[in-house]
Amino acid sequence: MNLADLRAAREGGPKMAMLTCYDFTTARLMQEAGVPALLAGDSAANVILGYDSTLPVALDFMIELTAAVRRGAPLCFLVADMPFGSYGMGVSEGVRNVCQMVKRSGCDAVKLEVAAGHARLMRALADIGVATVAHIGLKPQSVGLVGSYRFQGRTAGEAAGIVALALQMEQAGVAAILLEAVPPEVAHAVMEQTTVPIIGCGAGSECHASVIVTQDGLGLTPHRPRFVPTLAEMSEPLREAFAAYVTAVQTGAYPTPAHDYVMPPREKAAFLEGDEKMERRLK
Numbered sequence: 439m440n441l442a443d444l445r446a447a448r449e450g451g452p453k454m455a456m457l458t459c460y461d462f463t464t465a466r467l468m469q470e471a472g473v474p475a476l477l478a479g480d481s482a483a484n485v486i487l488g489y490d491s492t493l494p495v496a497l498d499f500m501i502e503l504t505a506a507v508r509r510g511a512p513l514c515f516l517v518a519d520m521p522f523g524s525y526g527m528g529v530s531e532g533v534r535n536v537c538q539m540v541k542r543s544g545c546d547a548v549k550l551e552v553a554a555g556h557a558r559l560m561r562a563l564a565d566i567g568v569a570t571v572a573h574i575g576l577k578p579q580s581v582g583l584v585g586s587y588r589f590q591g592r593t594a595g596e597a598a599g600i601v602a603l604a605l606q607m608e609q610a611g612v613a614a615i616l617l618e619a620v621p622p623e624v625a626h627a628v629m630e631q632t633t634v635p636i637i638g639c640g641a642g643s644e645c646h647a648s649v650i651v652t653q654d655g656l657g658l659t660p661h662r663p664r665f666v667p668t669l670a671e672m673s674e675p676l677r678e679a680f681a682a683y684v685t686a687v688q689t690g691a692y693p694t695p696a697h698d699y700v701m702p703p704r705e706k707a708a709f710l711e712g713d714e715k716m717e718r719r720l721k
Contacts, residue, residue: 439474439515440546441569441613447646448635456517456637456649460486460503464652465510476511477649478504478545480519480579485653492578497524497535504543517571518545522579525550525559532559536568547613551577554603557610564611572607574600575641576619589640591624604628616649617641619665640665 439454447454456475459465460482468476480492482503487495497520504518518539525532536548547569550556556572563570575590591597601624604615614635617625622642629636629644638645640663653659655669658676662668686692701709 439513441515443474443515444614444635444637444647448633453645454515454635454637454647456515456647457652457655458649459507459511459652462506462510465507465514469511469514473511473514475515475517475647475649476507477517477549478507478519478543479549479651480521481651485651485659493522495521497521497538500524501539501542504539504545508544515547516545517547517549518543520548520550525556529559529562533562533566536563536570537566540568547571549573549616551579552603552607554606557606560607560610560612564613569613570611571614571616571637572604572610572612573616573618574603574607575617575624575639578618589619589621591620597621597624597627600624601627601631604632608632608634617645619663 444454454475455473456477457468457473458479458481459468459476460478465476480495480500483489483492483495500519500521508516520536520539524535539545539548549571551573552560560570560572591600600620607615612634614637615628615632616637616639617628618639620641622644625636625638625641626644635646637647637649639649650666654662654666657671657673
């Protein structure tokens with residue numbers, strides 16, 4: 439899967455499903471299940487590292503995480519998140535850090551949470567051939583400015599600003615736009631006025647692709663956002679499995695001889711004989 443498949447969704451092809459992924463093992467399973475697109479998201483700060491926001495994760499951490507996902511799912515379309523602080527200090531630094539992400543992780547595209555001031559950076563990245571995804575609407579990296587994780591486009595003015603920003607990002611050469619937590623009317627307007635694929639994250643059913651945080655969909659987080667479907671309820675089965683292991687160890691049910699490694703009989707006899715001689719000498 440690649441960017442052409444996402445563009446085909448824009449032209450009326452099958453909509454693209456995308457899930458967040460943060461490790462090799464899960465990436466392998468997702469590819470085997472037929473998930474076409476993965477987002478190595480900075481939401482790892484929340485669901486993997488336990489932070490209250492996405493702000494603490496570093497660029498090197500995101501590169502290593504994305505590279506692990508790439509190794510697990512070499513056939514998926516892989517988008518990497520650029521973390522907070524990795525592209526806000528100027529165009530040259532932003533380009534340098536994005537190039538590090540692309541070269542070291544093997545991702546297909548990078549996602550940046552953008553404002554109007556990032557247009558020059560997005561143009562510079564497009565000029566050197568980097569596929570970028572402009573993340574607009576609710577931007578978790580801006581929680582310090584916004585004050586809370588509230589949906590965007592609540593007023594006519596906010597909605598118009600989102601549409602204007604989407605147009606500006608398209609003009610700057612982005613490959614796609616991710617819309618997070620906006621009413622469907624806003625997403626519809628963005629799709630009507632732009633020509634790039636729109637990835638929805640709580641942005642209604644019209645978007646050309648949809649992405650959710652996998653742990654939310656599996657019931658592994660304390661609160662599931664209203665737009666996230668229930669893929670499975672995995673928290674209780676996992677708790678039960680962990681508890682069963684504890685009980686097995688405490689009661690002696692595990693490990694059993696079936697779990698032991700077995701020496702060849704001749705080697706075992708020689709070892710035991712030598713061990714007995716050592717014990718006699720020590721006495």
